[in-house]
Amino acid sequence: MSYNNPMHRPSPRLVLGLLAWGLAVAVGVQRAERAVHSFDNAADLPPERRRDDGNNGHAQIDFGGQWVMGRMVATGHARQLYDRTVQRPVVREAFPESAESPWARRHEPAAGVKPWSDDDPRHDAESMMHWFVGRDSPDGAKAVGGPLYPPVHGFVMAPLGMLPDPHVAYRVLQVVLFAVVAFIGLGVRRLSDGRIAWPVAVAFAFFFTGCEAALDLAQNSAVTVLILVWGWVLVKNDRDVAGGVVWGLLVYKPLWGATFFLVPLMMGRFRFCAAMVLTGAGLAAMTLPVVGVETWRDWLAVGKEASELYNLNRNWVFLSRDLFGLPRRILIDTSLPESQRGRLDATLLGWALWGFVFTGTAFVFLRHAARRVPTGPLAGFAFLGAYLCCYRFIYYDAFVAAFPLAVLFANPSRLIGPKWWDGLRSVPVLIVAALLLLENHFSPWQYELIGTSLNAGVDYPWDTVLLLGLWAWLGVKLSRAKAQGRPSLGFRPESTDYLLGGEIGC
Template sequence: MAALIDALRTGRWLTRERVRLVAAAVLIASLAGLVWLAATSDGLNDHQGRPLGTDFSNVYAAGTYVLDGKAAAPFDPARQFAREQAIFGPATQFYGWHYPPFFLGLAALLATMPYWLALLVWQASTLGLYLWAMRGVAGRAEPLWLLLAVAFPAVVINLGQGHNGFLTAALMGGALLQLDRRPILAGILIGLLAYKPQFGLLVPLVLAASGRWRVFAAAAATVALMTLAVTLAFGVEVWSAFLASSKFTREVVLEQGGTGWHKIQSVFSWVRMWSGGVPLAYAVQGAVSLAVAVSLAWLWRSAAPFALKAAALMIGTLLATPYSLDYDLMLLAPALAFLAVDGFERGFAPWQKTLLAALWFMPLVARSLAEATLIPLAAPLMLAAFALLLHRASVETGPAERWRFATGGVK
């Protein structure tokens, strides 16, 4: 037992050969599953009668409404469901539209194509953007980066569900890569994250804490321009429709668990899955979000290595929102890449290699394990990783840095 604990602590069990073998096995199994799914479909629905790319069906349906001149319609669940049934058949289940109006233009563009082509274009283009970001983080430092990036289990989840995790990871990872070299570009990429606003709440905090005001201004200008463009294109009513639909998203999807507690990988869902009430879930989530925000403000004002700051922001982003699903775990990919590169350059902390391996593998089993046993994996593992990050940064920056933050000093 002592030998096992020591191996986990040092991470010496995680050899390059084992990493390559496991990643290749996951990739082959993922590709086989996707090929089988496509081969047994009719080009529109899979063998179970679900739309190919499942959740992408709501993007396509919303886009058809925009092309019909009814941009506010997707925000009405009944009308959105009716359009999905009209396209995919009366047996299809409901896939809700929960995005702000920023996403409508892209949805309309995709809806100009046949469904299968739109899905292929969406998946290929956003996967390419994700790989671009991953190459920027790890491509020069780690020869296995491409295998690990493609085989990351959240990738097959996104491909199977036709979701937007690739785009989210690319925007966040790309923005962090450009933060100091091209601050205006970084701000634009951050502004584009407004299509999923729950993942942009902590970014202004760290930009302000670290004094990156050019990035902050570029991000704000990007959101303002997108807001103006959407209003001019679709009318003011799309905003009132979006705000009205947020009640359905909050009450039915989040608080009542309409999506399924096992699918939502947050502290909020963890409390609800264990029969905690809505007020308790909000209280626990609020406490975690506040702790993450304060910790990130300290970290980004400190002299800690940038890789620790970048990884902490992405992990903290997932922890701070009550609404993140398993496909959103794509944000862990660039976070893991930053931490791996930093570990190779400066050495790995005790338990770090084992924790990184667990985080990499976790999306493959997080949903099914929670559904079968009510045991969450994502939130506890991310909390452990975030705590380890803070501990390492605290040890390395020393008491002088902690004092400067506590007294309001700048690094």
């Protein structure tokens, strides 16, 4: 067939669509390959140190903690969900020593070896119980502890908990999460009225900070993004009650639910808020006949202990991405015993930074009359401020920031400008580009400054710093727009947005 005839030539729309889907599939395949092999035996390990099952992703706390909760519910231990004396035999059965390396099976912890290091031959079950909050009681009595998730999360994970092998459950959840990312992309397309093409949104999600780690570890931040995006799609379609019901599912991650709840509340979407609260409360109440009231009290005790540990433990401090962690990582001396690390100035600075973002978000947002508009610069600014104000979260939860950015860029021409090349000098686009580069290209980068090593690895919260900068830029621009009597940032909403997908009908 000749393509000299214009009638026979493929349309630019079709070509762009195929290229976009090719990119999304290629990135998805690369991420899948990494997720499957992330925790394989290292190639340079001697045979004695190689695990017999070949991979220990399922034995990491990130997936393992979730699965153990589901297993406790599935095996009839819902009322002992946070009892370490009941958790321990469940964990031992699920993580047998036969799956470990010969070295781990034959050796015992030696004097002078740093506990829980690579040279400390602890078994998977012992490591899991060590990572859980709390410590065993010396007399065998009930000891409250375990994963940080609320009882509702145990029911969410119960179907996977019915699988007796956590390694199989780990792979199943990874497959589910890849499907979740695909549906996040579809939700972004709906949220943007097709301005952001489905494959472009999927590729962006795969590239975005925190996504790769969440897929590798089979962590649940992608599910949180899915709930947020599709609940807000319903709001955009004037279905506030249905959207609130969807957001009520965030009771499984109550910190994120409470954080983002503030935005529809400031918007005056009270039907949405009521539906969200009633759904969340209803789901929590449905667990009571199975878990009892005491289990919920135990969860609060676990959360309190974890919150105190979060302020002092080096691992949690440096993996954190919340505002409180920014001054803490600078001021706390991690060479001291944990009991001596507490610093009032780190706490006060953290609260001051949090208070600045919280009050700044409310002040700028509530001054605008168009605050009920569900997408665009103003709504994106509010959701970005809410994200930054989440009390506690770590590096793979940074994927949740994809939701505020989806709201922000839902109509890109209002933010970037009427022409696609305006994006090359747009501050929001440049900041997002920096996020993607840091996540996907510069992780090996390292720099020495005044005796301090800086790098782009998970110990450094560059994503939080960049998103804080984007929040500040939006706040200034929106304040100026309000002072000048403009409803948004001044760009025409009707222009074609080819930079982010344009009119590709995918």
